[in-house]
Amino acid sequence: MPSLTFPLSRIEGHARVVIDVEGGEVRSASFQATEFRGFKRLVQGVPAEQMTVIVPRICGVCSTAHHIAAVKALEDAFGVEPPPLARTLRELLLLGQLIQNQATSLFIFTMPDRLGVSSILGPGRDTDADERSQIAKHALAVRRAGTRLITAAGGQFIHPVKAVVGGMTGGIDTDTARVVADELASQLLLACELIEIYARTSFELRERIGTWGDDAPAYYLTAVSDSLPNYDGDLLRLLGPDEAVSTFPASSHNEHLTYEQPDYSYSGRTNCRGEALRANSLARINMAESMGTPLADGYLKRFRDNFGRPAHAILLFDLARCIELVYAIERGMQILAMPLSDEDTDVPYKPKDGEGYGLVEAPRGPLIHHYVIENGLIADAEFVIPTVHNIKSIERALMVAARRYITGDKIDMELEQAVGRVVRAFDPCIACATH
Amino acid sequence: MKTFAVLQLAGCAGCEVSLLNADEWVGQYRLAYMPLVISAHDVPEVDLLLVSGGVRNEEDLYNLRRAAPRAGKVVAIGTCAISGGVPSLGDRDDVREVFLTDRRHHVPQLLPKCHPIDAVVPVDRYLPGCPPTPELFMALLTGPPGFKMSAIVCIECGRKKLRDMKPNRFTGFQRGEVEPGICLINQGFLCIGSSTRGGCRAPCPRAGHPCVGCRGPSDSLIEKESAAWLSSISRVISGLTDIPAADIDCELRSPHLSLFLFQFSDYSGPGRTPRPKEKVM
Ligand code: SF4
Numbered sequence: 001m002p003s004l005t006f007p008l009s010r011i012e013g014h015a016r017v018v019i020d021v022e023g024g025e026v027r028s029a030s031f032q033a034t035e036f037r038g039f040k041r042l043v044q045g046v047p048a049e050q051m052t053v054i055v056p057r058i059c060g061v062c063s064t065a066h067h068i069a070a071v072k073a074l075e076d077a078f079g080v081e082p083p084p085l086a087r088t089l090r091e092l093l094l095l096g097q098l099i100q101n102q103a104t105s106l107f108i109f110t111m112p113d114r115l116g117v118s119s120i121l122g123p124g125r126d127t128d129a130d131e132r133s134q135i136a137k138h139a140l141a142v143r144r145a146g147t148r149l150i151t152a153a154g155g156q157f158i159h160p161v162k163a164v165v166g167g168m169t170g171g172i173d174t175d176t177a178r179v180v181a182d183e184l185a186s187q188l189l190l191a192c193e194l195i196e197i198y199a200r201t202s203f204e205l206r207e208r209i210g211t212w213g214d215d216a217p218a219y220y221l222t223a224v225s226d227s228l229p230n231y232d233g234d235l236l237r238l239l240g241p242d243e244a245v246s247t248f249p250a251s252s253h254n255e256h257l258t259y260e261q262p263d264y265s266y267s268g269r270t271n272c273r274g275e276a277l278r279a280n281s282l283a284r285i286n287m288a289e290s291m292g293t294p295l296a297d298g299y300l301k302r303f304r305d306n307f308g309r310p311a312h313a314i315l316l317f318d319l320a321r322c323i324e325l326v327y328a329i330e331r332g333m334q335i336l337a338m339p340l341s342d343e344d345t346d347v348p349y350k351p352k353d354g355e356g357y358g359l360v361e362a363p364r365g366p367l368i369h370h371y372v373i374e375n376g377l378i379a380d381a382e383f384v385i386p387t388v389h390n391i392k393s394i395e396r397a398l399m400v401a402a403r404r405y406i407t408g409d410k411i412d413m414e415l416e417q418a419v420g421r422v423v424r425a426f427d428p429c430i431a432c433a434t435h
Numbered sequence: 436m437k438t439f440a441v442l443q444l445a446g447c448a449g450c451e452v453s454l455l456n457a458d459e460w461v462g463q464y465r466l467a468y469m470p471l472v473i474s475a476h477d478v479p480e481v482d483l484l485l486v487s488g489g490v491r492n493e494e495d496l497y498n499l500r501r502a503a504p505r506a507g508k509v510v511a512i513g514t515c516a517i518s519g520g521v522p523s524l525g526d527r528d529d530v531r532e533v534f535l536t537d538r539r540h541h542v543p544q545l546l547p548k549c550h551p552i553d554a555v556v557p558v559d560r561y562l563p564g565c566p567p568t569p570e571l572f573m574a575l576l577t578g579p580p581g582f583k584m585s586a587i588v589c590i591e592c593g594r595k596k597l598r599d600m601k602p603n604r605f606t607g608f609q610r611g612e613v614e615p616g617i618c619l620i621n622q623g624f625l626c627i628g629s630s631t632r633g634g635c636r637a638p639c640p641r642a643g644h645p646c647v648g649c650r651g652p653s654d655s656l657i658e659k660e661s662a663a664w665l666s667s668i669s670r671v672i673s674g675l676t677d678i679p680a681a682d683i684d685c686e687l688r689s690p691h692l693s694l695f696l697f698q699f700s701d702y703s704g705p706g707r708t709p710r711p712k713e714k715v716m
């Protein structure tokens with residue numbers, strides 16, 4: 001049997017899955033990222049302080065995370081400490097990004113797999129078109145609340161500008177904060193309703209296919225703390241299959257993680273001591289003691305009661321996103337109730353040459369920017385991308401799915417759906433992974 | 436109902452994400468193809484084809500050539516599709532080497548240069564911006580009554596230009612406290628809103644950050660060479676500051692320019708006729 005190629009959609013960017021089968025045996029499953037723009041090289045020679053504007057363009061889905069990682073890498077190199085209010089505003093930016101991203105991943109990318117349609121936005125032949133357009137309307141409204149939060153804290157919701165070396169260009173005035181908080185409060189209800197539909201249809205899916213996408217344990221990696229997660233991270237935490245946790249700074253990522261470059265993809269692939277590594281929602285939820293906000297803690301308990309801790313099945317990445325969506329909305333409201341209009345949002349600094357690391361927890365996991373600065377210009381840059389950490393895990397999970405649906409000389413047509421579900425559970429971002 | 440499709444080439448998906456926030460088209464158009472949100476693997480016949488991203492590899496070239504003839508109208512969306520955008524910073528010999536020597540298996544081969552889409556297919560309209568705002572997408576798709584945009588970003592920014600606040604040197608790109616309500620140039624920032632087309636509502640200078648020109652040149656500059664654009668900016672800066680002409684010139688031609696020029700690069704590149712302003716929104 002030749003190899004089977006599956007084009008992918010409802011993910012960010014250009015990629016496909018290729019499964020090689022020989023004599024009825026699944027030989028390999030590869031995840032192939034097919035785009036490349038060369039950011040690592042093209043930023044060489046750029047004035048260091050302009051990185052905060054250039055690197056968000058790595059990805060319009062994750063631009064907030066790149067914006068802040070760039071600022072933090074420069075602050076690290078220049079030896080500047082932003083004031084506490086700036087840290088809070090950056091946390092708010094990352095919460096807005098998480099709301100936007102998890103709402104998009106849940107209700108636009110993966111909900112169609114539960115409903116058996118090609119999209120919640122596009123043309124459909126289904127008889128439940130009315131219910132679907134209602135879901136679409138609410139889904140867009142919830143994700144828009146996240147974008148409003150980013151706009152308030154960052155100036156614009158794609159490629160934000162307000163984070164600068166030394167702090168932020170400004171705070172959020174009381175009126176704006178109130179408007180955004182009110183919108184979050186009303187979207188919280190809609191989000192919870194959507195999550196109920198999502199959970200119900202996910203359990204129905206589980207009944208139909210007979211699995212949550214069971215897979216072996218893996219390493220898990222995150223940059224958030226284990227309670228009241230702050231996505232403006234400072235240290236990486238790694239959970240091993242033996243359930244021991246190790247902690248290390250971004251500057252020593254190379255000692256814990258190994259990067260390979262497969263020749264069939266423009267994306268790299270990380271492993272941890274030769275084993276599969278996972279970042280993204282399930283890593284954070286497996287490592288969280290509590291969320292620290294009331295509704296999200298309720299969802300976390302429900303999740304743990306059903307699936308235990310740590311949980312490893314693939315489709316649980318999606319359900320873990322539900323908990324985080326609720327947390328991000330609740331936490332965003334808490335922060336917006338604090339005074340954010342103070343003028344002390346930045347400190348003066350002097351640029352200097354050297355080296356710096358910037359770490360944030362992006363929706364897909366820990367993101368590291370590492371710059372070497374010479375004569376005020378970028379001499380070298382390294383972007384350590386969370387999607388890359390997940391590639392080996394995606395391929396392993398694809399093997400499991402392929403073996404389930406390819407037996408002897410028969411291919412179950414469910415395979416195509418399964419490939420889509422596995423990949424989307426990891427919510428890969430190809431623009432970031434290849435940059 | 437009219438139909439439209441969104442073809443994403445080499446970009447960052449920011450243009451698509453912006454379009455998702457402009458969701459009022461949902462009742463007025465049928466979205467027939469947009470891999471980011473729909474599982475569909477080929478562009479059907481549509482009234483409108485929006486193309487984002489530049490032409491970076493062979494697959495982009497193939498997909499664009501195949502899709503464009505199926506569309507009533509083709510619209511280039513965002514700076515990448517129009518002028519290459521940030522990825523076109525890679526069009527330098529030292530970087531190009533990477534694209535030319537990379538020979539991976541099974542993945543689309545890279546082209547030596549990142550091309551704007553009108554180098555490959557005829558384009559009916561241009562919507563610049565990195566990304567264009569949801570409001571601009573709405574204006575393109577549904578033309579809401581009462582939609583107006585200003586000639587330049589300065590008009591939409593609302594900061595006051597002062598005659599008596601004249602710094603004698605540049606503050607740096609984004610360094611230092613930003614005074615509210617006062618033009619960023621008066622404060623020594625290199626803001627190029629005065630030569631950049633409006634329509635974005637000036638989110639960057641309003642937030643205290645210089646405009647980097649992502650909407651591209653204004654109508655009065657778009658059909659001219661970049662030299663006209665440079666002298667227009669220097670005139671504005673020397674009017675509002677006491678910065679010596681030589682310093683302004685040096686700052687504008689320093690590598691900072693990479694930042695501003697990436698928005699401009701192909702508008703009137705060598706051998707290319709400038710885009711007629713009637714086609715640019
Ligand atoms: S124009 Fe800007 S937002 Fe649009 S794809 Fe290019 S980099 Fe992204």
Ligand code: SF4
Pocket residue numbers: 565588628631632635636637638639640645646647648649650651
């Ligand atoms: S203010 Fe300038 S940089 Fe910002 S969106 Fe408008 S044109 Fe683009």
